[in-house]
Amino acid sequence: MLVSFGNIIDKTTNEKVIALQRAFAESFFRGFAETVPAYSSLAIFYDAVAVKKYNPSVRPAFDVVKEHTEKLIACLGDNVIQNEGTVITVPVYYNGDDMDEVAKQHEITIEKLVDIHTEKTYRVFMIGFQPGFAYMGKLDERIATPRKSSPRTQVPAGSVGIAGFQTGIYPFSSPGGWQLLGQTPLKIFDKEKMNPCFFKAGDNVKFISISKEEFEKQNEY
Amino acid sequence: MSIKIIKQGVMCTLQDAGRQGFRNIGISPGGAMDIFAMHVSNFLVGNNEAAVLEINFPAPEILFLQNVLISLTGADLSATVNNITASLWRPFFVKKDSVLKFKQPVFGSKTYMAVHGGWQSDKWLGSYSTHTKVMAGGHLGRPLQKDDVVGFKAKDFSLAEDKILPWHISKNETDKIYLPSNTIRCIAGVEWELLNELSKENLEKADFSITNQSDRMGYRLSGEPLSLLQPTEIISSAVDAGTVQLLPDGNLIVLMADHQTTGGYPRIASVIKADLPKLSQLSPGQTINFILIGLNEAEAALISMMQTLTEIKTGCHLNFEKYFQA
Numbered sequence: 001m002l003v004s005f006g007n008i009i010d011k012t013t014n015e016k017v018i019a020l021q022r023a024f025a026e027s028f029f030r031g032f033a034e035t036v037p038a039y040s041s042l043a044i045f046y047d048a049v050a051v052k053k054y055n056p057s058v059r060p061a062f063d064v065v066k067e068h069t070e071k072l073i074a075c076l077g078d079n080v081i082q083n084e085g086t087v088i089t090v091p092v093y094y095n096g097d098d099m100d101e102v103a104k105q106h107e108i109t110i111e112k113l114v115d116i117h118t119e120k121t122y123r124v125f126m127i128g129f130q131p132g133f134a135y136m137g138k139l140d141e142r143i144a145t146p147r148k149s150s151p152r153t154q155v156p157a158g159s160v161g162i163a164g165f166q167t168g169i170y171p172f173s174s175p176g177g178w179q180l181l182g183q184t185p186l187k188i189f190d191k192e193k194m195n196p197c198f199f200k201a202g203d204n205v206k207f208i209s210i211s212k213e214e215f216e217k218q219n220e221y
Numbered sequence: 222m223s224i225k226i227i228k229q230g231v232m233c234t235l236q237d238a239g240r241q242g243f244r245n246i247g248i249s250p251g252g253a254m255d256i257f258a259m260h261v262s263n264f265l266v267g268n269n270e271a272a273v274l275e276i277n278f279p280a281p282e283i284l285f286l287q288n289v290l291i292s293l294t295g296a297d298l299s300a301t302v303n304n305i306t307a308s309l310w311r312p313f314f315v316k317k318d319s320v321l322k323f324k325q326p327v328f329g330s331k332t333y334m335a336v337h338g339g340w341q342s343d344k345w346l347g348s349y350s351t352h353t354k355v356m357a358g359g360h361l362g363r364p365l366q367k368d369d370v371v372g373f374k375a376k377d378f379s380l381a382e383d384k385i386l387p388w389h390i391s392k393n394e395t396d397k398i399y400l401p402s403n404t405i406r407c408i409a410g411v412e413w414e415l416l417n418e419l420s421k422e423n424l425e426k427a428d429f430s431i432t433n434q435s436d437r438m439g440y441r442l443s444g445e446p447l448s449l450l451q452p453t454e455i456i457s458s459a460v461d462a463g464t465v466q467l468l469p470d471g472n473l474i475v476l477m478a479d480h481q482t483t484g485g486y487p488r489i490a491s492v493i494k495a496d497l498p499k500l501s502q503l504s505p506g507q508t509i510n511f512i513l514i515g516l517n518e519a520e521a522a523l524i525s526m527m528q529t530l531t532e533i534k535t536g537c538h539l540n541f542e543k544y545f546q547a
Contacts, residue, residue, distance in 0.1 A: 002411050007456055021245075036244045036459035038483055043459030045244070048494075048520050049527045060517050128457060128483025131247040131355055135457070172354060191345065191357045197246035 001044045001065055003073070009137065009165070013040045014125050016076065018202040023072040030054040031061070037201040038126040039135070044069060087121055087204045090169070090188075092160050093215035096180035102145050102162070114209050116143050117181060122167060124203040132171035132189030134199040139165045151177035158184050158221055160207070185210075185218035222287045223341075223372040226365050227320070230281030232437070235272040235340055235359035235371075236478075240348035244459070244482045251350045251358075254437060254478050254501035255331055257398050257526065258295030261390055262335035264534045265292035265312045267541035271339030271374075272349035272359065276332040280323035281365060285315050289373055290337040294390075296329025296502055311389035312337075329399070329502035338375025353479075388540040390533060398526065399499050403509045406496050408519050410465060412455065412487035420447035424490065424511050429473060433505045437479040440500070442509075446471025449487065457485040463492035465511075475500065495522035 005016045017037045024035050024044065031051035036043040044065060051061035094114045103113045122136035129135075139162055147163045152175060155161070159170045161178030170176055171189035188198040199205070210218070226233075236259065239252025253259035253275055262273050267290075278298050292312045293300050300307040302319050309332075315321070323332065342349045342359050351359030360371055416424070429444035448471055460466070464476045466486035475492055476484075477500075490511065492500055503509065 002458065004411075004458075009456060034242045034244055036482060038458040039456045041456075041458045043244075043461075045461070049524055052520070052524060060520050062516050062520070126457065126483065127245065127247045128459075129247065129481055131352075133247055189355070191355050196346075196355075201245065 001046070001062060001069070002041055003044065003069060004041045006040050009039045009125065011123055014123065014202070017042050019076050020069075020072060021201070023076060024069075027068075027072060029065075029068055031065075036128075038128065087206050088199070090160075090184055090186060090205055090207050091210040091214065091218060092118075092182040092184050092207045093210050093212060094182040095212070096160065096182045098148070098161075098179040099181055102143065102179050102181070105145060106143055108142070113143060113181070116140050117162075117167070118207045118209055120206075122205045122207075124199045124201050124205060126201050127197065127199060130170075130172055130174060132197045132199070133168060134188075134201075134203075134205075135166055135168055136205055137166045139167055141165070145179050147177040148179060151175055152180075155180065156183070158186070158188070160184055183215065185215050185220055187220040190220075222376065223370050225284045225286060226281050226367055226369045226371075227284045228282035229365070229367040230323075231277045231279050231364075232275075233277065233281050233365045234275050234351040234353070234363075235342045235349055235365075236275045236351060237272045237349045238270060239350050239478070240346045240352075240358075243346055247482050248346065248352070248355070249478070249480050249482050250348075250462070251352055251437075251479050252348065253333065253350075255295050255333065255498040257498040257530065258331070258333045258502075260530050261310070261533055262292050262294040262333040263339075264530075264537040265294070265310070265388070265390070266290050266335050266337040267312075267538060267545075268335060268337065268339055269534075271335065272342050274334040274340070274365075274371075276323065276334060277330060278323060278326045280332070283321040285317055285319045285321070286370070287373065288317050289315055289375075291315055292335050293332055294335075295331050295333045297327040298329075298332050299324035299327055300332065308389075310395060312386045314384075314386075326504070330504040331501060336373050336375075338373055341372035341374055386540075386544065388537060394529065394533070397529070399502060402499065402503070403507065404512060405500055405509050406493045406512050406514050406519070406522065407463075407465060407490040408493060408514060408516055410488035410490045411458075412453075412467075413489050415449045415453055415487055416467075416489055417448055417450045420449075423447060425513055428508045428510060430508045431503055431505050435505050437477055439477050439480060440475045440503075442473040442475065444473070447473070447489070453487065455485050455487055457483045460484040460488060461491065463494065463497055464488050465490040465492065477501065493519040493522055495519070495526045498526075 031047045033045040048061040055064045124134045155176035157173045163178040236253040239250035345357035356362035427445035429442040432441045434441040
């Protein structure tokens with residue numbers, strides 16, 4: 001089941017998504033499996049067999065889950081928790097293959113490009129595409145850049161890229177069409193960890209520029 | 222207490238019911254494509270939940286280094302043990318030094334092989350399923366290769382090995398799941414209403430064939446191109462196994478077990494859970510027809526399949542206990 005809060009990418013909408021996700025995690029509902037937050041929607045996965053078992057009626061399990069969800073949404077009211085707390089710092093060595101091209105497109109220097117990218121605190125709107133890939137935004141419009149017209153067949157793990165008004169980090173080496181600005185030494189997805197994912201939807205993230213030496217010292221890959 | 226792969230197959234992986242609860246960090250449940258055959262394979266040899274081998278054609282050749290009780294379910298790939306035909310959907314003993322081969326596909330595309338007590342394998346985030354992208358779970362997080370040795374959890378199984386075990390799954394039971402083989406039931410998706418009228422009709426009327434670009438992530442279909450009322454940008458949002466997405470070129474893709482957790486293409490329909498086993502058993506080149514049904518009917522079909530599985534489990538386990546205690 002999908003709850004849509006509108007077809008829009010902004011912080012207020014995403015805060016509602018995360019608030020409903022929390023409400024689900026904290027509420028007790030038999031048959032509830034998991035939720036997937038996205039930019040402006042929350043998907044609710046449930047075990048229809050269990051829902052029917054604990055709510056015997058002629059109604060479909062969908063209707064039972066819908067009713068529960070509507071109750072949770074009503075309780076959200078205006079009490080959407082604004083997560084202005086901690087900011088996660090991500091070091092980046094700005095040596096990306098697309099730095100020159102992106103700077104040229106916006107008629108700014110490479111230094112200015114790094115300044116603008118590191119200036120803002122970004123929100124993790126959602127995680128998807130591949131394990132641990134965090135979609136963050138919004139980028140300053142002075143550096144917002146469309147995807148590459150033809151995707152690279154191989155983007156190395158840890159690559160920091162931008163696409164439209166979004167920025168993100170590739171947790172695994174994979175094909176990809178984002179404009180590459182640099183490389184983080186942090187392993188943002190580590191299968192050995194209890195919680196393998198560095199980010200979660202709703203987090204605040206700030207990038208800091210590091211030198212090649214610092215990158216090599218901190219490199220976890 | 223193990224088997225050895227003496228000839229490598231295509232994408233032969235260890236899979237169970239999948240990992241739940243990690244979609245929010247981009248990890249889809251994965252697990253066996255054909256959940257029905259996976260579970261039944263386990264039940265037949267007295268297991269509850271355990272990993273099974275998901276075997277595609279070309280299939281591996283497997284040498285048994287120990288006596289063991291196994292079962293094969295799902296696709297009929299002409300399995301033989303020491304060149305003697307092996308029956309599907311029933312438990313049987315395999316002796317040490319036997320060789321299991323698969324000669325050619327007759328029906329379906331994926332055979333599941335369970336061993337009594339389950340396979341020795343890596344657990345990751347609560348599941349033994351192989352996640353090839355992260356390289357975790359199953360056997361070293363990857364498909365089985367030549368010379369791999371995979372162990373059994375159970376100790377030596379030295380019971381009356383030559384006896385024929387009497388329990389099996391009737392054809393009547395499996396037909397309910399797999400026939401008619403090319404009719405796939407679905408429900409309207411989140412973006413169904415974005416389709417134009419002709420496309421809505423064509424989804425049910427037209428034939429769609431499964432293309433070669435089909436794997437555990439998804440089945441790409443080709444057929445009558447469908448289109449939206451007007452071009453619409455969709456903001457990325459969650460998808461699921463069974464989600465039917467409309468690609469920009471008008472073709473469809475049905476997401477399967479190893480799908481991405483989110484996507485940005487219109488979700489025009491969803492294959493019902495009860496028909497995913499059937500769809501999993503179809504191969505590139507085969508043609509399918511979609512039938513749109515209501516939510517109530519979709520839930521009833523799932524409940525019925527799960528009930529069948531519960532009955533099979535009870536029956537198999539009763540038989541197993543009776544036989545091995547007597």
